Amino acid sequence: MSGAVIEIIQAKGKNGDGEEEAPLVVARAAYEHPFVVRLCHWVNTVALFVMVGSGLQIFRAFPSFGAKIPQKDLLHWPRAFAIGGWLGGALQWHLTFMWIYMGTGVLYLGYQIFSGNYRQVWFTPRDVPGVWPMVKHYFFFGSKPAVREAYNPLQKQAYTTAIGLGVLSVLTGLAVWKPVQFSWLAWMMGGFHYARIWHFAVMWAILFFVLGHLVMVILHGWNNFMSMLTGWKKDPEY
Numbered sequence: 001m002s003g004a005v006i007e008i009i010q011a012k013g014k015n016g017d018g019e020e021e022a023p024l025v026v027a028r029a030a031y032e033h034p035f036v037v038r039l040c041h042w043v044n045t046v047a048l049f050v051m052v053g054s055g056l057q058i059f060r061a062f063p064s065f066g067a068k069i070p071q072k073d074l075l076h077w078p079r080a081f082a083i084g085g086w087l088g089g090a091l092q093w094h095l096t097f098m099w100i101y102m103g104t105g106v107l108y109l110g111y112q113i114f115s116g117n118y119r120q121v122w123f124t125p126r127d128v129p130g131v132w133p134m135v136k137h138y139f140f141f142g143s144k145p146a147v148r149e150a151y152n153p154l155q156k157q158a159y160t161t162a163i164g165l166g167v168l169s170v171l172t173g174l175a176v177w178k179p180v181q182f183s184w185l186a187w188m189m190g191g192f193h194y195a196r197i198w199h200f201a202v203m204w205a206i207l208f209f210v211l212g213h214l215v216m217v218i219l220h221g222w223n224n225f226m227s228m229l230t231g232w233k234k235d236p237e238y
Contacts, residue, residue, distance in 0.1 A: 030236040032150045032227050034117060040108035041228060047101040048210075050093055052203060053083030057090035059200070066193030098173065105166055120150055123160035127153035138219065147237040155216065162209050165202055172199035 033041075056077045063073045084090025112118035130153030136142030138154070145152070151159070175186040175195035189195040217225055227233035 028236065029232045029234050030150065030238075031231055032120075032233045032236075033231045034111075034115070035231065036107065036111045037117070038228055038231060040104045040111075044101060044104045044108070047097045047104065048206070050083060050097040051101060052207065053081070054090040054093035054097070055203060057082035057084040058087060058094060061087040061090075065197050065200075095177075102170055105170070109163070121156055121159045123153070123156040127156050130154070131157055138216075149238055150233075150236070158209060158212060158216075162206070162213075165206050165209065169199070169202045169206065172202055175199075 057079075059075070060077055060079070060082060063075055063077070065074070082090070084093045112121075130145065133142065133145045134152050134154035137144050171185060172189065172195055174182050175189055176192070176199050179186045179192045179195070186192050186195050189198050223234045
């Protein structure tokens with residue numbers, strides 16, 4: 001069960017007076033990440049990397065955003081940091097990994113909802129007061145608030161936002177990919193040109209989340225990283 005903490009205890013026996021000594025806790029570990037969560041995390045990491053790279057190669061073919069924005073190259077993205085080689089190749093990469101991205105997303109959300117594991121990462125109103133103390137700790141060298149759960153309020157806010165960004169990336173992507181079949185979706189976003197802008201903006205928002213996520217992983221140490229490989233986190237603080 002996710003969040004369960006186990007302790008490895010070594011019995012101490014009796015002291016010199018023949019009295020029983022208290023047992024010694026040798027190690028503690030918490031099962032934070034079930035297999036499905038870890039699988040979706042790593043598969044989606046690869047899918048996201050490919051989709052960003054191929055998406056930027058697609059953008060290189062027409063680096064503007066339509067009539068509402070001046071028709072000029074807004075960003076000269078280097079070919080070396082794009083995937084696909086050309087427009088057709090990039091589209092093949094992008095559309096292939098789109099299905100992987102969506103599939104793992106559906107699997108992740110379904111597991112979180114039906115298992116109840118979403119409570120571990122879902123941001124709720126009771127977490128609001130804890131956000132600013134964590135911001136001060138991470139970015140302004142403030143004191144570290146007491147840790148009571150696997151994820152602190154700022155992490156919950158970040159991961160809940162990331163789920164919303166993932167859904168938006170799919171919806172805006174569908175509007176750009178099939179603007180006729182999903183005309184109602186494109187209309188809700190202000191038209192095809194604005195759908196491209198939204199899709200591009202969501203991509204950068206996800207990249208900023210990834211950057212912040214990596215900073216948090218580094219700050220929380222090696223045990224935190226290993227927990228996403230094994231599921232178990234050694235010596236949890238809660």
